Amino acid sequence: LLAACDVAAAPATAEALGLSTLGALAAGRPVVAYDVGEVRTAVLDGVTGRLVPPGDRRALGLAIADLLSDPAARARMGEAGRRLVRERFSMDVMARAMERLYADLVAPGGTGTEGSASAA
Numbered sequence: 001l002l003a004a005c006d007v008a009a010a011p012a013t014a015e016a017l018g019l020s021t022l023g024a025l026a027a028g029r030p031v032v033a034y035d036v037g038e039v040r041t042a043v044l045d046g047v048t049g050r051l052v053p054p055g056d057r058r059a060l061g062l063a064i065a066d067l068l069s070d071p072a073a074r075a076r077m078g079e080a081g082r083r084l085v086r087e088r089f090s091m092d093v094m095a096r097a098m099e100r101l102y103a104d105l106v107a108p109g110g111t112g113t114e115g116s117a118s119a120a
Helices: 019-026 057-068 071-089 091-106
Strands: 008-010 031-034 049-052
Touching (some): 008 019, 019 031, 031 057, 049 057, 057 071, 071 091
Parallel strands (some): 008 031, 031 049
């Protein structure tokens, strides 16, 4: 279904960081989302998609319409999103972050803060 989409919308008003957002970015689709939770770690406003104020349906619709009318911006943001997911959220990146976290936890005096997954 993502292949048939030009833009993905993530209108959740409460979200940590949804897998649907990462899936759309990985598929090279820009995402228009409410600026909530950790969404901004993947949806970089103007880079991988557009962020709008939480609950502002008008702003959400306008941002989607803007992207639908600008194929060059969609392509640029889509490629940036694909790259961001590969560099920050791939299985390899997440596995290395978990390995660092576990290594830090078992090290003498380890606190788990040195290699936490958020540092990826």
